[in-house]
Amino acid sequence: MANILDVSTDDNLQYQFFPVSSGSVQFKIRAPNDAHIALTMAPQESEPMYEVFIGGWGNTKSVIRRNRTKPEKVEIDTPNILNAGEFRGFWVRWDGGVISAGREGEAIPFISWCDPQPFPVGFVGVCTGWGATGTWKIEDGAEFNTPDKLEYKFGPVAAGSLELEYRGPHNCHICLTSAPAEIDPMYEIILGGWENTQSVIRHCRQKPDKVTLPTPGIMNPNEFRKFVIEWRCGRLMVRDGRSGAPLMEWMDPSPFPVTHFGVRTGYGARGNWRISHFGRGGAQPLLPPPSAPSAAALYSPPPGYPGIAPVSGGAGIWVDATSGQVPPGAVVGGQDCSGEPIYVARARHEGALIPGKLASSHGCAYVPWGGKENGKNEYQVLVGGPNSWMPTSGSNIPPGAFPGGESEDGEPLFIGRVSHEGSLTTGKVQQSHGVCYISFGGQELGFPDYEILVA
Structure with missing residues (x-):
């Protein structure tokens, strides 16, 4: 769901860096062992620095390291997690001090660690070594296009929200599904449909629409418009991404597990998109918080850590x-x-x-x-x-x-x-x-x- 950077890394443990603007990166790697990912403030190996080693020690273990020092912050067994003959997909996320990594298509990380003194990450570096060369396909987070064709492009979701920016004259279509295909059950959000005059929420491609809202001029062919979609406990919410104002809301009495989203354009419209696959740290909650005490950081803090x-x-x-x-x-x-x-x-x-x-x-x-x-x-x-x-x-x-x-x-x-x-x-x-x-x-x-x- 984004442009792809094709990168080759030699067996020399030298990072190649590129900038990032969101709190995650997705990639595919073909290597026998030792896929190394660095998170830094500058495009160089300088402290502070996080490192995630996937398939190290002869493709038997994965670790998270800070500032190139031992002991490792986290170390787990991951036998044969990499393969020299095929691409394996992963994601790495940094959110409120929590560094985590997971497999493509899986919301649950296989390794994570909470840094009590986090720093802002501006660059990601990749390298291989210890006898391994690697071929990488890295999503750079840049915009991508959808043609005037009512066919969804699908991607995985890792949490209950999706942030997107769309530039087009009308008909910004988003679907939420339990598989990367147009199958029921399915939610659809149409923004700026009917020649940019109204928006709707639709369930299982059936009419009447669950929500219909007049939204004249909501889309613009010359500038990106930002939106946030969140699903939680059957409650589907669409908000203006800049003001946070709610646009549409619907409660599904029989919710289903959402694992993928799709985007498309049609009816005479072509679109440019920017998608955040994972929620960003520091954002305000999209739905009103319950009266229960505030939750701790994502995933598990280390022993003795609050939460x-x-x-x-x-x-x-x-x-x-x-x-x-x-x-x-x-x-x-x-x-x-x-x-x-x-x-x-x-x-x-x-x-x-x-x-x-x-x-x-x-x-x-x-x-x-x-x-x-x-x-x-x-x-x-x-x-x-x-x-x-x-x-x-x-x-x-x-x-x-x-x-x-x-x-x-x-x-x-x-x-x-x-x-x-x-x-x-x-x-x-x-x-x-x-x-x-x-x-x-x-x-x-x-x-x-x-x-x-x-x-």
Whole structure:
């Protein structure tokens, strides 16, 4: 979804630098080992400096390093993550001091670290070494074009928002999907349609449109106009990207996991685009924040860093997160109907601390309470805890059951899961009620037979 820089790097550990204007870079690399990425303030190897080594040590490990000094800030095993015979896609992101890297098409990073003293990144450098040469295809973030043809160009999303700039006479079309194709379910946002007179939100390519708004002159063929689109807990929001003013909003009663976006033009219009695939740090929240305490930095802070609260009664920690973010090491409790992992999460609601579920692509966690599925933008995710589940029923809480929260009356709540309509969904076990409650399809559902998480 952007122009591509083709770069070759020799086996000499010398970085080639280029400027960046957003908080992320996407690339493909073909190399046997040791793809090195540097983040700097200037186009040279000068401190301060972050380095991400992918496939180092003979293509067995990946690390994050600061200022070229050891010990590594983070080190993980990544056997065979690179391949000398094929391109492998990755992204690197820097946001509020959090440095993270992930695979193309995956929202969850495989490595991340929070710098307590971050610096502004202005340049990215790439190099190879230790016996490896590399061929890179790097997205430089420059504008790209769409022809007068109603065919979407698709790209992946990594969070619940998309920032774009469009220059064209009319008919700026954006779609949000669960795959890189025009398939249902699908949201479509048409800005400046009908000869630049109105804008709409459409669901599954069907009329009538969910939202219709008169927007005369919203587009301009001679200048870029900026917009932000956000989806969270079924709530789809379109804002003016410069003022932040809301333009259109619609609540989907049956939201689906958004993994890709597409852009196109038509009806006599050609367009120039600038796309930010990932949200930028420092931006104001696009949707009004809930009353819960503010979340900590994205992904997991290091031990002892603010935002981590010890779990009482067992191993593991609860890590603050927001907007669909998943910390490394999060406990997988099940899977959604689509096959997407469901993580063990909890959130505060109506005076209670309630275990629930997190499916990252939905942009929020869900907790069951009051007969409803309640979406929570700010939540905690269980990291490094147990993943042993014991079948039980009713009010039979086995010894060692893992505590996950408490009701508004102070009753302990445990973490349970049930199979329902093709999903394996986590929720809360309330002993006095004799059931496991889950969030599903907008409702709170209770099941007398369930599995419970034990330490």
